[in-house]
Amino acid sequence: EPPQALAAYAGTYHNDYFGDLVVKSAGDKLKLQLGPRPLEFTLRHWTRDVFIYQPSGENAYGPAGVVFAAGPDGKIQQVTVENLNILGEGTFRRGE
Numbered sequence: 001e002p003p004q005a006l007a008a009y010a011g012t013y014h015n016d017y018f019g020d021l022v023v024k025s026a027g028d029k030l031k032l033q034l035g036p037r038p039l040e041f042t043l044r045h046w047t048r049d050v051f052i053y054q055p056s057g058e059n060a061y062g063p064a065g066v067v068f069a070a071g072p073d074g075k076i077q078q079v080t081v082e083n084l085n086i087l088g089e090g091t092f093r094r095g096e
Contacts, residue, residue: 001047001048002045002048003045003048003049003051004049004076006025006028006029006030007025008075008076009023009025009030009049009068009076009079010023010024010025010030011023011076011094011095012094012095013078013079013092013093013094013095014092014093014094014095015089015090015091015092015093017089018034018084018089018090018092019035019036020092021033021034021079021081021092022034022038023043023079029042029043030042030043030051031043032053032066034081039056041053041054041055041056043066044063046065049067049068049069049070049076050065050066050067050068051065051066051068052064052065052066053066055083064081064082064083065080065081065082066079066080066081066082067079067080067082076094077093077094078091078092078093078094079091079092080092
């Protein structure tokens, strides 16, 4: 399935463990920024609200999923980054 308009995913999401995650719409691509000195990654569309990216660093074994989820109103409310979610700590909620 095609994604929503990329602007629907853009915003700042927060996680008490990892801090802020920023998603930016850049033309026909989404960019994910993460970390205390934010690293930027390009997201590639997989299906509907699921994208993938290539993590970097010592634990970068291959592409990881980035799964967006909408709330009851249909707007994107959270995102789960699979490679950060091994112990259930990888979900970021959209800021108020």
